[in-house]
Amino acid sequence: MKQKNFLFKNSSRYPFLASPHYLSLAGSSDADKDPILMQVMPSRKELRSNKKMTADPQDEKRFMPLLKLVRRYADRAVILCSNECFIHCRFCFRKRLWAKENKKWKISDEEFAKIAGYLRKNSEIKEAILSGGDPLTLADRELRRLISALDNIESIDVIRIGSRVLTANPARLTNKVLDIFSSSRKIWFMSHFNHYLEISSETEKKIRNLNAAGVLILNHTVLLKGINDSPEVLEKLFRKLVALKVKPHYLFHADPVDGNAHFMTGVDRALEIITSLRRKLSSLAMPVFAIDLPGGGGKITLSPDMRRGERHFEDVDGRIVEYF
Numbered sequence: 540m541k542q543k544n545f546l547f548k549n550s551s552r553y554p555f556l557a558s559p560h561y562l563s564l565a566g567s568s569d570a571d572k573d574p575i576l577m578q579v580m581p582s583r584k585e586l587r588s589n590k591k592m593t594a595d596p597q598d599e600k601r602f603m604p605l606l607k608l609v610r611r612y613a614d615r616a617v618i619l620c621s622n623e624c625f626i627h628c629r630f631c632f633r634k635r636l637w638a639k640e641n642k643k644w645k646i647s648d649e650e651f652a653k654i655a656g657y658l659r660k661n662s663e664i665k666e667a668i669l670s671g672g673d674p675l676t677l678a679d680r681e682l683r684r685l686i687s688a689l690d691n692i693e694s695i696d697v698i699r700i701g702s703r704v705l706t707a708n709p710a711r712l713t714n715k716v717l718d719i720f721s722s723s724r725k726i727w728f729m730s731h732f733n734h735y736l737e738i739s740s741e742t743e744k745k746i747r748n749l750n751a752a753g754v755l756i757l758n759h760t761v762l763l764k765g766i767n768d769s770p771e772v773l774e775k776l777f778r779k780l781v782a783l784k785v786k787p788h789y790l791f792h793a794d795p796v797d798g799n800a801h802f803m804t805g806v807d808r809a810l811e812i813i814t815s816l817r818r819k820l821s822s823l824a825m826p827v828f829a830i831d832l833p834g835g836g837g838k839i840t841l842s843p844d845m846r847r848g849e850r851h852f853e854d855v856d857g858r859i860v861e862y863f
């Protein structure tokens with residue numbers, strides 16, 4: 540009874556959302572242990588208060604020169620296309636966008652026209668990152684319009700599409716969407732897989748379709764306590780991705796967002812996992828570990844320090860070797 544009340548209360552701030560496809564990936568019905576369910580089921584642990592956790596730790600609001608545009612780096616800008624997703628990941632660092640008090644929105648023609656003008660004027664911006672929410676929640680027509688407009692801006696070299704559609708709703712990657720993607724030469728696809736169970740046979744098929752359409756796929760993974768914070772789970776995930784020609788790109792520490800404390804492993808544990816992975820995996824399969832500093836500090840990458848004195852280093856088998 541109590542649990543029910545809690546779920547209702549919690550859902551009233553950050554509503555539950557999961558697609559049938561995503562839920563079908565779960566191997567059990569234990570929402571406290573299953574690595575799929577844990578990512579989408581509201582949990583009592585989210586209510587633990589922690590003053591260091593905020594709704595917008597990256598302070599993105601301070602870095603928005605226009606509505607729906609986040610620019611924290613000189614040469615890259617993020618376009619917030621929509622606040623809708625196919626699933627609501629409990630640990631999402633932008634969950635403030637889909638908090639219940641917000642209505643659903645999609646970027647409007649006027650908003651996008653202003654952004655396009657800004658990108659034209661600020662020609663040092665080379666990469667436009669379509670994010671949200673999930674940009675694949677846009678209708679085909681809107682998606683085509685955005686991509687062709689960005690394609691026509693000469694100073695934009697790269698259009699990145701950040702989306703969880705491959706695991707959350709692979710059926711959305713229709714031939715029409717693949718056509719839209721292959722109509723542009725600028726597209727890179729940033730997928731988001733956290734566990735090997737998220738790669739179904741349907742997902743594999745869509746990855747092959749994207750490859751065939753000439754779209755490079757890089758993957759982001761969020762390190763999540765109890766879900767994928769083990770070298771074994773991550774090794775299996777990264778090997779599976781590389782076999783599908785998806786490059787593991789970033790492994791992120793979970794962000795200090797409201798209700799996220801129970802997902803955070805700590806940076807020390809993360810570096811231990813990275814060290815252990817690097818002993819086994821090729822550079823192709825190894826992502827870079829990064830944390831996104833609060834207050835708009837940006838992403839910084841960390842790697843284990845293998846120095847053991849001025850001229851001594853620890854080798855891949857854990858032995859100390861001198862290097863001149």
Ligand SMILES: *Cc1c(COP(=O)(O)O)cnc(C)c1O
Pocket residue numbers: 609610611612615616617668838
């Ligand atoms: C992550 C992010 C980027 C992209 O950073 P990369 O390190 O190039 O992947 C750009 N802008 C914002 C606001 C971001 O959060």
Ligand code: SF4
Pocket residue numbers: 623624625626627628631632633634671672673702703
């Ligand atoms: S799909 Fe991405 S934007 Fe949407 S809730 Fe999950 S992590 Fe957040």
